[in-house]
Amino acid sequence: MGRHLIWDWNGTLLDDITLVVAACNEAFASVGGPVVDVDEHRRGFRRPIVEYYAEALGRPVDAEEFARLDKIFHDAYRVALPDCELREGVVDALTSWGPRQSLLSMWFHDELGPCVDGYGLTEFFQRIDGLRSEVGGESKTDSLAAHLGELGLTGADAVLIGDSIDDALAATNLGAHVVLVGGGFTDSERLRAHGVPFAETVAEAVALAGRI
Secondary structure, eight states, X not given: OOSEEEEOOBTTTBOOHHHHHHHHHHHHHTTTOOOOOHHHHHHHOOSSHHHHHHHHHTSOOOHHHHHHHHHHHHHHHHHHGGGOOBOTTHHHHHHHHOSXXXXXXXXXXXXXXXXXXXXXXXXXXXXXXXXXXXXXOOOSHHHHHHHHHHHTOOGGGEEEEEXXXXXXXXXXXXXXXXXXXXXSXXXXXXXXHTTSOXXXXXXXXXXXXXXX
C-alpha cells in the first residue's frame, strides 16, 4: 500500500459502542439527565463532546461540570472494558495493509497502549498515540497534527479511518484523506451525508483506503 494508514481506536477497531452509551447514561444520571440508547447516541454524538452532553441534557454544561461528567464516564467505561471485543475483521484488515500504519485515539495515552497490547495488536502499528491530558472531549485536529509530525508525514501522505464526523474534519483540516466507517459511535446516514468515502465494515474501509 502506498499511503500511511492512521486508525481511530474507539468505535473503529474496538467495538465499544455499548460500553460508551452505558457510561454516558451513568454520567447523565448523576445530574438527573435522560437515558439515551445506541441509536440516539449515534445521531447526537460529536466533538467537542461537551456540546453533545449539553444537547442531551437540554442545558449548557460548563468546563467544571464537564470535567466531573467526564470522570464519571471514564470510571464506568473502565469497569466494563475487560469484556469488550474488537470489531469483526480487524486483524485481517490490519494484516492486509502492511507496515505503514499507526493508531491515534482520543482515549488516555497511558491506558491506550496496554489496552491495544492486550488485544495483541501492538505489532501492527509504527506508532500509538492517545490523549495526553486529564480531561477529554476535544477535536482530534491538534492530536492528528502532532501524530503526523512524530511520524514525519504530511497530511497528503496519510489516510485516516475513523467513525466520527470529527475524524473527517481533522483529516480535512490537515490535508489528509479519510474513510469513515459505520457501526461505531456515529449514525451511518450522518457519515454518508458528510460526502467522504464511507464503508459499513472495517474490511470495506481498508479496501476503500487502498484505492485512494
